[in-house]
Amino acid sequence: MSISARTKNVWGRDIEPEYEARSPRQRRDTPGVGIRIEGLSKSFGDVPVLHDLDLDVPAGQFLAIVGKSGCGKSTLLRLLVGLDTPTSGRISFVGADGAETEPSSRIVFQEPRLLPWASIIDNVIVGLGEGVDRRTARRKAEAALAEVQLAEKAPEWPSRLSGGQRQRAALARALVSQPGFLALDEPLGALDALTRITMQALIERVWREQGFTALFVTHDVGEAVALADRVIVLDEGRIALDIAIDHPRPRQRGAADLAEIEGRLLKGIFK
Numbered sequence: 487m488s489i490s491a492r493t494k495n496v497w498g499r500d501i502e503p504e505y506e507a508r509s510p511r512q513r514r515d516t517p518g519v520g521i522r523i524e525g526l527s528k529s530f531g532d533v534p535v536l537h538d539l540d541l542d543v544p545a546g547q548f549l550a551i552v553g554k555s556g557c558g559k560s561t562l563l564r565l566l567v568g569l570d571t572p573t574s575g576r577i578s579f580v581g582a583d584g585a586e587t588e589p590s591s592r593i594v595f596q597e598p599r600l601l602p603w604a605s606i607i608d609n610v611i612v613g614l615g616e617g618v619d620r621r622t623a624r625r626k627a628e629a630a631l632a633e634v635q636l637a638e639k640a641p642e643w644p645s646r647l648s649g650g651q652r653q654r655a656a657l658a659r660a661l662v663s664q665p666g667f668l669a670l671d672e673p674l675g676a677l678d679a680l681t682r683i684t685m686q687a688l689i690e691r692v693w694r695e696q697g698f699t700a701l702f703v704t705h706d707v708g709e710a711v712a713l714a715d716r717v718i719v720l721d722e723g724r725i726a727l728d729i730a731i732d733h734p735r736p737r738q739r740g741a742a743d744l745a746e747i748e749g750r751l752l753k754g755i756f757k
């Protein structure tokens with residue numbers, strides 16, 4: 487773990503340098519996109535929710551966002567995936583060649599939101615959007631289901647799956663288009679503790695294999711520390727803390743040094 491002095495990144499902006507130096511996923515073939523947030527504000531009516539946020543997320547980074555209920559975590563994710571528009575400020579995405587790119591992003595919510603009248607494989611095919619022929623779509627969807635260890639459930643209806651299996655199907659639907667950026671909005675919040683641990687490992691594995699940039703909102707600080715390269719604490723729409731976590735993976739839950747980071751994050755949240 488370290489919080490380093492700030493230096494310039496590829497965009498000439500201030501960031502913590504080890505993010506660029508150490509990420510094994512920062513290679514030219516990564517689909518991950520860099521995310522650059524400048525002066526981002528969001529108000530609902532005259533109620534401000536996000537205040538003049540600046541944030542650089544390097545391609546392939548796993549960033550967790552924690553903070554008290556109502557601090558603006560979901561609002562930030564919704565702006566990043568284009569489900570809502572900023573009141574002011576700018577969001578841009580940068581490809582592996584350093585040029586600005588159109589984002590290819592997907593979001594996974596706490597509630598899987600599968601179509602109840604479509605089979606699991608057809609639910610995954612929905613994630614590909616228009617213009618993919620049926621055979622290719624099926625092949626890609628089968629691969630995405632295999633990736634989340636759900637291949638045998640391809641012909642089933644969503645109602646026949648457990649909560650964890652439904653969430654894996656939702657993850658496959660998000661991954662099938664090979665997004666450059668995946669937003670995860672408390673995706674494990676409705677799962678029991680054991681399923682949650684299995685899903686954490688699964689998310690970590692697919693992120694390492696696929697190389698997308700991950701933004702993960704969670705209420706569970708331990709989960710954030712176990713999974714993320716970096717954790718930010720949002721406090722009333724501002725970044726109150728920004729901590730890099732460079733411990734080797736997979737991480738030992740309950741390890742003393744991780745517990746120390748958890749303690750600092752909790753202090754930052756409940757100061």
Ligand SMILES: Nc1ncnc2c1ncn2[C@@H]1O[C@H](COP(=O)(O)OP(=O)(O)OP(=O)(O)O)[C@@H](O)[C@H]1O
Pocket residue numbers: 530535553554555556557558559560561562
């Ligand atoms: N569409 C909306 N219209 C009006 N207010 C909204 C809207 N969406 C969010 N808000 C308000 O913005 C604030 C931040 O909401 P947001 O959902 O981003 O918080 P959060 O940190 O994700 O909370 P939680 O952890 O409880 O999910 C809250 O006060 C919420 O009531």
